Amino acid sequence: MAWSPEICVFGAGSIGCYVGGRLAAAGAAVRFIGRERVVAEVREHGLRLTDWRGADLNVPASDVHISTGHEALASADLVLVTVKSAATEEAGRALAAGLKPGASVISFQNGLHRADVLRGLLPGRAVLQGMVPFNVAAQGQGHFHAGTEGTLEVEQHAVLAPFLDAFTRAGLPLKQHADIVAVQWAKLLLNLNNAVNALSDLPLKEELSQRAWRRCLALAQSEALAVLKLAGVKPAKLTPLPPGWIPTLLGAPDAVFRSLAKKMLAIDPKARSSMWDDLHAGRKTEVDYLNGEVVRLAHQRGLSAPVNSRLVELIHEAESGKRRVWTGDALLADLKQAELEDGP
Numbered sequence: 335m336a337w338s339p340e341i342c343v344f345g346a347g348s349i350g351c352y353v354g355g356r357l358a359a360a361g362a363a364v365r366f367i368g369r370e371r372v373v374a375e376v377r378e379h380g381l382r383l384t385d386w387r388g389a390d391l392n393v394p395a396s397d398v399h400i401s402t403g404h405e406a407l408a409s410a411d412l413v414l415v416t417v418k419s420a421a422t423e424e425a426g427r428a429l430a431a432g433l434k435p436g437a438s439v440i441s442f443q444n445g446l447h448r449a450d451v452l453r454g455l456l457p458g459r460a461v462l463q464g465m466v467p468f469n470v471a472a473q474g475q476g477h478f479h480a481g482t483e484g485t486l487e488v489e490q491h492a493v494l495a496p497f498l499d500a501f502t503r504a505g506l507p508l509k510q511h512a513d514i515v516a517v518q519w520a521k522l523l524l525n526l527n528n529a530v531n532a533l534s535d536l537p538l539k540e541e542l543s544q545r546a547w548r549r550c551l552a553l554a555q556s557e558a559l560a561v562l563k564l565a566g567v568k569p570a571k572l573t574p575l576p577p578g579w580i581p582t583l584l585g586a587p588d589a590v591f592r593s594l595a596k597k598m599l600a601i602d603p604k605a606r607s608s609m610w611d612d613l614h615a616g617r618k619t620e621v622d623y624l625n626g627e628v629v630r631l632a633h634q635r636g637l638s639a640p641v642n643s644r645l646v647e648l649i650h651e652a653e654s655g656k657r658r659v660w661t662g663d664a665l666l667a668d669l670k671q672a673e674l675e676d677g678p
């Protein structure tokens with residue numbers, strides 16, 4: 335019988351259950367490690383994976399291998415790390431204790447340095463950075479819905495060869511990239527919207543349909559692009575327009591934006607950012623790993639990044655129960671004020 339690799343998802347949440355579930359639905363051997371709440375839900379209902387184009391796949395509960403224990407690490411050939419950024423060290427320590435020799439790891443987390451952190455804890459192993467472009471929302475009862483499109487990207491590496499078929503069969507082909515840092519920065523520029531979306535308390539499509547919110551994002555992106563330019567970082571092109579043109583498009587009046595940016599608005603009307611999910615659930619967000627990275631890079635270059643600093647501050651305030659919901663105009667005025675106070 336042909337050897338079929340075993341894949342383990344560490345962090346069964348929105349991304350982990352969706353990607354792992356699609357792999358399992360296509361016949362791959364997948365085991366999930368998650369928290370008790372998700373384990374109980376999936377053991378009762380199984381997994382249902384839908385997407386905005388109408389895909390609707392089921393993995394019955396009897397076919398889902400999911401546990402809070404780490405036994406699956408001992409037999410996995412590939413581990414997909416899908417915990418939130420702040421949980422990376424804990425995940426890395428668990429992997430160091432339980433992984434079999436020769437197993438490889440992909441971090442499918444947002445931000446810039448999650449694979450580096452894992453690599454530090456897993457010396458000698460292939461630990462690759464991946465990137466998930468699409469949005470996934472947990473709908474309850476084991477149902478996970480992908481509300482936008484896009485192709486999974488991953489750092490180019492020979493260890494991926496035995497796993498490529500499984501991803502392709504699942505309809506989630508892995509696009510290998512020689513310069514993953516450029517991909518990560520391009521994704522981070524898009525993720526600067528996570529904070530704006532969380533503060534808007536609106537679904538992504540509704541938020542991005544309104545100019546005031548888009549102008550907030552444009553301010554954050556323009557600031558980041560200026561810092562990246564000085565740092566000599568060229569973000570990859572993940573969208574039809576190059577990253578440098580997006581702030582101008584975002585600033586366009588609503589009717590112009592609607593006709594020029596159809597792809598950007600091709601979002602399930604209910605989809606929200608993962609940062610909104612975190613605020614809504616009362617969890618710490620990933621803002622320090624997203625807008626915070628722009629602030630850190632600016633400081634390293636002796637610069638400031640007042641717009642992104644302010645977004646970090648506002649999200650931390652929201653995490654601690656202070657003002658959470660803004661109007662677009664109020665947030666825009668606040669961010670412009672932060673920029674003004676920072677001086678020329």
Ligand SMILES: NC(=O)C1=CN([C@@H]2O[C@H](COP(=O)(O)OP(=O)(O)OC[C@H]3O[C@@H](n4cnc5c(N)ncnc54)[C@H](OP(=O)(O)O)[C@@H]3O)[C@@H](O)[C@H]2O)C=CC1
Nearest residue numbers: 345346347348349368369416417421443444466469470608
């Ligand atoms: N959701 C989305 O649309 C997208 C998310 N991403 C990125 O993907 C990553 C994952 O996001 P997402 O799937 O939304 O996050 P979720 O919070 O939905 O899923 C992560 C899950 O991992 C669990 N977990 C954390 N630590 C452990 C552990 N030690 N053992 C077992 N389970 C653990 C979490 O539990 P608990 O909460 O109890 O810690 C949670 O249930 C993030 O970096 C995010 O930015 C990227 C693209 C899109």
Ligand SMILES: CC(C)(CO)C(=O)C(=O)O
Nearest residue numbers: 467468469606607608609
């Ligand atoms: C897909 C996207 C950009 C959706 O907002 C995301 O990465 C997130 O929610 O964290």
